[in-house]
Every structure is written in C-alpha cells, then in structure tokens.
Amino acid sequence: MIPAAFAYHRPTSVSAAIALLADLGEDARPLAGGHSLIPMMKLRLAVPQALIDLAGIAELRGIRRDADAVVIGATTTMADLIASDELASIIPIIRETALVIADPQVRARGTIGGNVANGDPGNDMPALMQCLGASYLIAGSAGSREVAARAFYQGTYLTSLRPGEVVTGVRIPLPPAGHGWAYEKLKRKVGDYATAAAGVVMAMQNGRVAQIAIGLTNVGDTPLFAEAAGTILTGSSLDATTVDRAVAAAEAITAPASDGRGPAEYRTKMAGVMLRRALARAASPAAAR
Amino acid sequence: MNDMTPTPEQRVEKLQGMGCRRKRVEDVRFTQGRGNYVDDMKLPGMLYGDFVRSSYAHARIKNIDASKAKALPGVIAVLTAADLAPLKLHWMPTLAGDVQMVLADGKVLFQNQEIAFVVANDRAVAADAAELVEVEYEELPPLVDPFKAMDPDAPVLREDLAGKTTGAHGARKHHNHIFEWEVGDREATDLAFRDAEVSIKELISYQRVHPSPLETCQCIASFDKVKGELTLWGTFQAPHVVRTVAAILSGIPEHKIHVISPDIGGGFGNKVGVYPGYVCSVVASIVTGKPVKWVEDRIENLSATSFARDYHMTTEIAATKAGKVTALRVHALADHGAFDACADPSKWPAGFFNIVTGSYDFPTAHCVVDGVYTNKAPGGVAYRCSFRVTEAAYCIERGMDILAAKLGMDPAELRLKNFVRREQFPYQSALGWEYDSGDYDTAMRQAMEKTGYTALRAEQKAKQDAFRRGETRELMGIGVSFFTEIVGAGPSKNCDILGIAMFDSCEIRIHPTGAAITRMGTKSQGQGHETTYAQIIATEIGIPADDIMVEEGNTDTAPYGLGTYGSRSTPVAGAAIATAARKVKAKAQMIAAYMMEVHHDDVEFDIDRFRVKGLPEKFKTMKEIAWAAYNSVPPGLEPGLEAVSYYDPPNMTYPFGAYICVMDIDVDTGVAKTRRFYALDDCGTRINPLIIEGQVHGGLTEAFAIAMGQEIAYDEIGNVKGASFMDYFLPTAVETPRWETDFTVTPSPHHPIGAKGVGESPNVGGVPAFSNAVNDAFAFLGNTHIQMPHDAWRVWQAARRLGA
C-alpha cells in the first residue's frame, strides 16, 4: 500500500525536466497521470528514487491542429480527449477508444503520453496510434526526434525510448474525411484491460476498401499492427471470404498471455471476433453512426 | 374527536414501527463522512503493525533475519512465532475445533501466510521494515488439488497433527483428512437408487470465493499496563465471542477485556473469526505498552483471511419416470485449506449442509461430507449465507435442473411436482431438519405469472430454432431457482460456538421522559439494526422509533450475544427484542392500571397507550407511564422500566424464495447478459420493506458476481491467483443487472413476531438462478452441467464443446 520513499521534482519546462532526468539517471521516472506508475509503486513493483512530475509544464497539455495533423500534448488526459468536440469531429475513434479505457476517475488523470509511452501491452492507445499512423514526439538531452508508433514497441515495457527521454506529444495525420472507424474492446467489466480489442480505420471508394489500418490490443507483448490482414482487405468489398482470410491473418500474429481473462486460445479467437465487429461497424454508413 | 386528535393511523405512522419504510438512522452520519470505522481512530502514541508473509505455498522456514528491519529508525519490534511461543500464542484455536498458526512455526502452509509482525511508530516505516525482513525457505511439495489430498503419497501438511487419528469431529482417515460427516439413511437411499426408474449423477463444484467487504479486516489493541486491562477495537461481527476467546487465550480475565466493534464497512462472514492480525496486535500492545493498530490491505484480505465455499459435490437424484423424486445422495469434498477455520456452530463441521434436500419432499436421503487440508488459505466462512447453505442450495437446484433435462420436463414443472406441500408443515426433512413454515406452490406460481414464464419458454424455443437455422448467434437461458434456506442459529440443544450456546439478547431501558435506550448482542455491518430494531420496539411498546437509541458492539454494555452472520439477527435477536419489549409492556400495563385505579386486566394496549377496556377516553400514554415508572409504581414493584431477555430459539427459521433469471448469451464471445431477474422472497413478517429490498439487491449482486466470474484460484504450485481487485470479479454498476423484487409472507410460527431473516437469501437463491440460466441456454444442445464461474471464456469453451 505504501510506496518506497523518493524525491519529488516539479519542473516548469521540458528542458528542465530533461535536465533532471539526465542528472538523476535511470532511478528517476517521469510522472504524468500516475495511474500506471503509482499503483506499481504502491505494490513496490516499481521503486523509483525520484519522480519528475510533468504536470507543471503547461506546454505539454493540449490539443492543436496543424494543416495536416493533430498534435496532442503528452499530458493531455483521457478526459480532455473525450471533451474535445473538435477532436471528435476530425478523429472520432479517439473519443470512442478513450471512453472504454478504465473508469471516469482514472480518465480524469490518465494521460495519452503515459498510455503510449509505458509499453504496457494492456493499454489501448498504442494499437490505436498504430492504426492512425501516428508518431511520437520525443525529447531528450541529445535533442528531439520523432518515432512512428508502428516502430516504437519492442516488448513488454520495452520501447524505443532511450534513457532520459520523454514523450512530449503525439502527432496524428488527419484521416480522410468520411473515413470509417471503430474500436471494439472485449473486457470482463468496466475498468478492465482488454481481453482483446481491435481498432479499424478505413476509407471506402466505390464499394471497395481503398485504405485500411488495423491495430490489436493486449493480445501480444506489444500492440499489434495487423499489416497482413490490412493488405488482404485492401481492394476488397469486405466480402465474407476475404474477411475470413483477414481475420485468420490477424489471429496468426497474436500471442496473448493466458490469465484471468482467459486462456491464450480464447483471447486469440476474441481478437478475431473483435476485428469482425470493428470491420462491420467501420463499414456502416456515416449517417448510421 | 376533533381535527386536533390524531387518528389511529396517524398514531401508528408516528411510531414508525414494523412494516413501514423507515429511513435509516445510520445514514445521517454515513452520508456526512462521520462514520467511525476502525481506521478512523487514532490513539495517542499509537503504533502500527504490518506482516511479513510467505512467498511459498508449502515450505520450511530455515531462518528469519529481522536485524535490518529492527535497525530501521522507528521500528519498535519484530515478532515471530518464537516470541509468541512463551505466551502460548503462536498457535490459536479455530472455531471449528482445529488449531491455526498465528505466525509461521517452523513451516508455512499457504502463500501469504503470516511469518512475522513488524511494529513501528508509523505506517510507512512498518511497510519499509517488512520489506527488510529476510526469510530463508526450504520448499516442500505443495498440495493444491483436494481430490489428491487423500492419495497415499500426498504430501504431509499438518505435522502438528502427526499420529492424531481423531480430530474434533471424529476419526481421521488420512494425514490430510479433517473429518467425515454423515447424515441420513444410507441403506434406504441406496435401495431407492437401486430401484430407480431414472437417476442423475453429476459432480457439481462451488468454487472458492471470498466475501470481500469493501473495508478490510483491522483492529486497534490497547493494553493498559497499570490497570491490567485490554481494550480491543476491531472489525468483529461477533464481539462478545472475540472477548471470551481473547480471555481464554491471553489469560487476561474477561472483565478486564473491553472489545468494541465500531462501524464496520461490510462483513459478509469475513469478519467473524479471529485472525493473526488481531492476536499479534494484542501481543504487541502488551509488549510495547502502547496501542497497536493493524489494517490489512486488499491483497492480504483476499489471499489470507478466510475464503468461502470450495465444495465439490457429487450429486445423485433418483426419480420416477413421471418426475417424482425418490432419493437424494450427495458426497461433498470440502477443501478447507491449511487449517479448518470454518466459522460453524461447533457440532456442525459441514454447517447445515443437510438442508440439501431443499424445497423438495425427498422420502429418503443420504449425505457424506469429507473435509481435507490443502496448501491454501484456511477457512471456510459463510459468505453471505448460513453455514454451507449456499453450497447445499446450489447442489440441489442444479441437480433438479439436470434431472429436469434428463426427464425432458420443464424445470419449474419438476419443482412444482416435488415441493413440500403447505399442509406438510412443520415438515421433517429426510436429513433431520424441521422446516417451520412455507407455501412453496403459491410463491412459485406467483413468480411464473409475474415473469410470463410460459411466454419466455416459447420465446426460448423460437430462438433455439433460429439458432439452429443459423439466423442468430445468441442463446436464451431461463434460470429457475426455488430455495429453502435455514438461518437463525440457533437452538442451544444443537448450536454453540466454542461451547457458548447460540442464543441472543436484548436489553431495553425506558427513560423518565419516555425515550429509550436498547442494546443487543448482535452487530450490524450495514444491515440497519439501529433502524429496524427500534421499529420492533416501537410497535411492541408504543414509543416512537425516533425516540429509541439502539446500540450494539460494545461488550461492556451490550448483553452477551453471538453476533451477526448467517441471517441470525432478526430470528434470534429480533425475538429477544420482542420478548424483552413484552416484559416492559407487561410492567407498563401494571403501572397504567395503577395510575388509572383499575385492575391490570381491565386495561388494554392501543398503539401507543394503555386504555381502560370499554372506556377508550380513559388512557395513559407510554410517555406518562414512563414518567410514572420513576415516581409512582404500584406497591411491590421496583421503580424503573426496563427488561433484558436472552432468547434461546426453539428452532431455526426457513426463509424461502422463487427466483427467475433470463439471460442472453453471445455464443461467439461467451458473454452472458442478464436481461431480467425476478426475485420473490418470503422472509415471514417484514419489519422494514425498504431495508429488505436493499438486502435483496445486495445479495443478488453478490450472487451474480459469484456465478459469473468470482474465484480465488491457485496454480499447480500453490500461487494464489485473482487476489486483487484487478482480477477478483466485483461488478460495477454497469455490469450489475436491475433487480425486480416481490414477496409473499408466511410467518414463522415459532418466532414472537413471525420474522425469519432475509439478508442472505438472495445469495443462496441467486447463484443457482444465474447458473441454471447459463446451463439452461445450452440444454437443447445436450448440456448436462457447466461448472461455475461462468466467465465468458468458460462459457465460450462450453459452447464449443457442445458444438454451438
């Protein structure tokens, strides 16, 4: 229940945060919403010696729109994402996904930066960001860089982040107007991580799939970008046979843990079911949504 | 009569007595954050205790090195079994006649078992110090499967019982065997099975779960060295029993032990027994001379305090082809974990499992229960049920559905055909209980009518056809459950806890100005006794409930009682309240008669006063009588107006109910949605309908959770799984179904106010209703039994197995 002791810092700029992380080394952790880190600290599964609270850095929180992308600051909360009508009109799948993450209190604190940077396979935003072709804006003492979400995850709690680096924002290219979308999440109850979840973003043209991107959550030790499944579906009319082949291809890349949510075999099959349902919803006409 | 004179209806209303939806007294403080729970209390100089717990399920303790912990500033002591041994407190007796380690003595027998107790001046320091205690283990082979517990080569768990071929409940067959309990007529039952036209046999398991109240177990022990007195505040559902046990264990005389249960944040059976945390806190307080607080966290609560259920019941029912049951035969394997810490009345090692004939008229039955040890947390307790009654009800209700499927009969029809009939009450069951009253047929038919049962079955048939045609991937299940449960432990002739008979008590004292204070031997953990007990007295004596202060939980002032669990408060304490109230009323009658200068037979009680028979305008109100009690009582009577009653119930009570659950199951994911849940309860006389409904909602929600996903499981090497709220299924408001409640009233003939108790009925009847619904959905595909819990993945696997 009680974490081990640590020193607390609350810088007011990104550069100050980076400097602290560089100074204090790997025993220091950035603190955003804290709803992944603090529970782990209370169980003493994480014992950082210092926390760098990012809440005092105003520039890290907010949603802004470029010509061809939306840029969301790392400490923007799930509640902020849900509340933004503008964001909901441009990239509606973000609000839908945020609403199935955790519960209202957790959403008031949990941030998009924390959700994408932690490397926890249970988090929903990573697969969604892969679906959306997003990239992460990263800052460190060696400077800033940008890494595609599809290239960011290596394993459980293993990402491309180098020591002392912190995600400062997420850049999401604007999906085409009128695009189809759905995030379908199977869970035991509100607040649970996914038994399996599938995100689909696609564009149809003349009754055929022109573009499609599929992401799977919590059925591997990283989020899974189902590239092969997407390729199979591209150019199809989402006919039953092609969908079956795509589902099989998606299931084939899964390697879920067996846990209270079910044995691996079940969770793989549920990834398939979630994908089917996400495809069906994504394909339904915009007016019906 | 003029406009100013209250009518009889208005006078009754003012009393807020039995039958009305009186708003709860407790709510005033709870809604303002002014409850007084154990962890809210702070005493000067108070220290904090925290446990070091075992990483392994079965291991020898080679060494415990507490030196680093002791060196941490703020750490006062680190207690191990070696420190408790001289006080003979390293082991303690359980309520089931076994003994249990307080701190690991040479070995550990379940994961998270208590090894050492760290005492520090600060909660955080205690947590830091617990991390610094180093334990050296030598792993031993773990025993996790109860079905293997009595294998010839099964590991030896209880070395302390080596050579003991007899336990508290008779002969032991094996080093991991605890007891064998047998009841019924083996010969007649075996004969009935031999000659049966139809029979079913199924292994029906009720998985291990945990009551998980929202507040964990906690206590503050404060030993006053100067006075030689111990004060112990704690989450105790049975504070007097804790005091007596504490006196016996500690050697401190009972009159110098003050046990107080303040507000308790839910009990559900979790807080009946005595846990190592309480004992260690007491010892630490004696050793340090300071108060010591112990508050367990949730993982500790779920993995180390007492579990519930874990009964594996091989169930057989014999019947005629026409569907009349002729015999019931059950063998239950009971997994008690490392120590038998069952909180049953002492003569009942398997609780009242012999209620397993349920609501049905079995001519003969035979039942055997074998208890075994495994490397799991000790127990089990009655999690919102009377002792082992949920297990029994689940067994028979599933069994009847399995029989119905085999006979090709509707489950409700099979029940109607076999119910104990109204004219058979009081009914002697084949396994030894005398059911007090019941009208099962009426209740069942009311339930079927209110839910449109026939139409539901028609809809189900249509859906099954559509499923076969491939038009839908959803199956509909209808779960019927008609339970009879047995509560209100209990008559002294067969119910005692550690030798103390299971009566209960009430003391009432009326003040000169007509207000009153009353105390009972029970202890509410949310059941609303402060509200409902006053309602009983209000109706009996005619003093407004709002003028009656109800107190429980302070063992110095409350008369001795056996506490609140097993739905016993209304049947036993409620009866004591009525009888104490009637003693007060009898004296009030004499005072009134004396005041009005008539013979006491010439006055009669009328709502809130005594009036002269035939002269209604000549009366004395209870307020006037109260005042008179303190200045002008009849010659020969003492002043004052009070009474105490200790009530030894002549029998248990038998609440019953008819529940119908409608479920829609998505076969492709295994997710089951409860479309509708109708619950008809008969708890006899209804004291406060608002509170009864609340109890039913709560109990059904717990039943829903148990049936649909709750489980404390262990892997093959004894690691406990699901012991945090990440995995232990507690539904939120989103998953929880909406409840429809209904009732019939069949008063208990032997209870002074005819009340039976209701708190646990919904858990007893609810679990079979949900489980029967899931099973029923697949019956048309040939399903006989799908084991609980009905997690989505298990339902999905069953669906696949059945070819769905």
Place this chain on the structure above:
Amino acid sequence: MAKTHVTMTVNGQSAEELVEPRTLLVHFLRETLGLTGTHIGCETSHCGACTVDFNGESVKSCTMFAVQAEGAQVLTIEGMANPDGTLHALQEGFREMHGLQCGFCTPGMIVRAYRLLQEIPNPTDDEIRMGISGNLCRCTGYQNIVAAIQFAAARLNTPAQQEQAA
C-alpha cells in the same frame, strides 16, 4: 526522506503541512488533516472509495501524492453540505432512497455523483451507471444508489434551485 511543504485548499479551507513526497493524498486527508470520511478499500486503484473532487474532477485520492495537489482545490464528503449547513441534495437522496448500507463506499460515491451531476444534470439510468463505474459497492447492488442520484438530480433541477444557482 526529507519532508516537503505542501499547500492546498480543502473544503474551502487552506491546509499547509509538511509531508513526505510518498504520502498519498488519501493518507494526507485522513491522517494529517483528520478528514476520515474518505475511505480506502484497495491498493490497486479499483474501488473508488477514496474518490475526492480535485480541481473540478473526480479523482482517486489513493493514486495521487499529496505533493501533486500543490495549489489545488479539493472537496471531500466533509465539504458536501450546503453553505447554510443543510445537507446536499445527494446526501438527502442517499438517505431517502436507501442508497447505502454499511456506508463505506458512500463518501466516494456521493463526491463522485456530485461531479457527475455537474457534468450531466439530468442523467439517464445508463449514464448514472457509467458515471459511477469507478466506484464499487458490495452492499446495495447499485440500484438504490442510482435512484438516490436521480432523486438528487430532480431536486437540483427544480426551478427554485436553478433560480438560487443563477
């Protein structure tokens, strides 16, 4: 570890204390400030018994450090009553509709419902259930809690109340 100075406003009153950085906000409220109405039911951030209102949002005070609350406005159950001392409509509603039994989840539930009704003044049954999905109850089965919140919503939305608020 050295203590840090923290200042925040709790139930309208300024609180200034020295705390260890690792002190959880819930322990700060309960132990340092003596506001024991907010409860602890788990250590994995699931149960919501510790819910407080923090800068206009419902948060689980067991999953924040007191130092993170520097400069914040915190409302707990002890601050729910109206300025004139009468009970908040939610406190009345919970009593009226029997929305509590053991009382342990109640402070967190009421404080959460308070913010929910600010966000959605007239919530449907489903919206209420979603709204309180971060608060577990073991006693009531939620049905009367939903009714209690609907009672309060109706009370808060009467023209008289709205006039008062204007």
